[in-house]
Amino acid sequence: MMDALGPHAGFILAAYLAAAVILGGLTTAILVDRRAQRRALAALEERGAGRRGGTTS
Amino acid sequence: MASLTELANPARFMRLSNVLLPWLAGAAALALAIGFYLVWFVAPSDYQQGETILIMYIHVPAAWLALMFYSMMALSALGVLVWRHPLADVAQQAAAPIGACFALICLLTGSFWGKPMWGTYWVWDARLTSMLVLFLIYLGLIALRRAIDEPSRAGRAVAILTLVGCVNIPIIKFSVDWWSTLHQPASVLRLGGPTIHASMLWPLVITAVGFTLLALALHCAAMQAEILRRRVRTLTIFEAERLDRLSLQAAQ
Numbered sequence: 522m523m524d525a526l527g528p529h530a531g532f533i534l535a536a537y538l539a540a541a542v543i544l545g546g547l548t549t550a551i552l553v554d555r556r557a558q559r560r561a562l563a564a565l566e567e568r569g570a571g572r573r574g575g576t577t578s
Numbered sequence: 579m580a581s582l583t584e585l586a587n588p589a590r591f592m593r594l595s596n597v598l599l600p601w602l603a604g605a606a607a608l609a610l611a612i613g614f615y616l617v618w619f620v621a622p623s624d625y626q627q628g629e630t631i632l633i634m635y636i637h638v639p640a641a642w643l644a645l646m647f648y649s650m651m652a653l654s655a656l657g658v659l660v661w662r663h664p665l666a667d668v669a670q671q672a673a674a675p676i677g678a679c680f681a682l683i684c685l686l687t688g689s690f691w692g693k694p695m696w697g698t699y700w701v702w703d704a705r706l707t708s709m710l711v712l713f714l715i716y717l718g719l720i721a722l723r724r725a726i727d728e729p730s731r732a733g734r735a736v737a738i739l740t741l742v743g744c745v746n747i748p749i750i751k752f753s754v755d756w757w758s759t760l761h762q763p764a765s766v767l768r769l770g771g772p773t774i775h776a777s778m779l780w781p782l783v784i785t786a787v788g789f790t791l792l793a794l795a796l797h798c799a800a801m802q803a804e805i806l807r808r809r810v811r812t813l814t815i816f817e818a819e820r821l822d823r824l825s826l827q828a829a830q
Contacts, residue, residue, distance in 0.1 A: 525629075526629045526632070527623075527628050527629040527630075528628075528694075529628065529629065529630050529694040530629070532630060532633070532690045532691070532693060532694050533629060533630060533632050533633055533690075535690050536632075536633045536636060536637070536686070536687040536690040536691065537632075537633075537636065539683065539686045539687065539690070540636045540640070540683045540686075540687060543679050543682060543683050543686075544679065544683070544792070547675065547676065547679045547796065548796060550675075551796055551799050551800045551803060552799065554800075554803045554807075555799055555800075555802055555803035555806065558803050558806035558807045558810055559806055561806075561810045562806050562809055562810050562813070565810060565813040565814065565817065566813070568817065570813040570814070570816055570817040570820075
């Protein structure tokens with residue numbers, strides 16, 4: 522693999538690795554954030570926070 | 579216009595994006611799989627740059643997307659300032675980290691390409707410097723929003739700064755024409771047509787489409803997260819007010 526990429530294989534692989542890490546991190550951060558907000562909203566709605574006459578327990 | 583207004587309703591956007599998101603993600607995965615198959619197994623190496631041309635297939639789409647997301651943010655900024663539409667603010671807020679990530683990918687992959695080809699990771703030429711400025715503007719916009727507690731004030735401040743930062747977009751695009759730069763001139767998006775051979779152009783176009791679909795899918799998901807966060811904030815305030823009222827009633 523490294524031979525096929527020639528004398529600059531390290532630079533090529535570093536570029537692909539950097540892109541993969543950044544995009545992987547971004548995707549994970551967005552999905553984790555969305556899941557956390559969904560759970561927080563579900564918890565609030567379960568407590569009746571969205572209704573004027575909702576329960577407080 | 580009426581359908582745009584309907585789409586711009588957050589609840590409707592959530593319903594539509596829930597349907598659209600799996601298709602966007604699937605199309606992105608397919609386009610990237612085909613694109614990188616062509617890049618790694620079909621496209622030839624460059625007669626001057628050898629295998630380092632492989633870096634082009636992520637560097638160029640990342641640069642395009644960094645510019646595209648900033649342009650989308652500028653349009654959203656108009657939506658915030660002119661129509662004061664909350665979904666425009668959500669779109670703008672969700673786009674900033676995605677644009678920043680693509681600008682960072684562009685800068686890093688450019689450095690890894692520059693070292694073997696130019697003999698240096700970095701030069702302060704017009705294209706590289708203006709791209710670094712774009713990345714810093716993205717970070718500044720993210721920081722500004724976090725610095726202001728009140729969401730609508732933060733949205734307006736970010737929108738104004740976004741429009742001010744627009745001046746950098748044509749500078750990035752035309753920097754290679756206006757100044758003598760180490761960076762090569764445009765070879766795909768130019769008036770006379772692309773100067774890249776079709777054997778490299780098509781894999782580049784397909785990977786660019788794949789990255790664009792991925793970025794749009796991420797933008798959709800980030801907008802959903804932001805809409806949910808604002809709903810959580812509103813309900814938390816409602817709940818706190820109700821608890822206050824109940825404790826006052828209990829005290830009377």
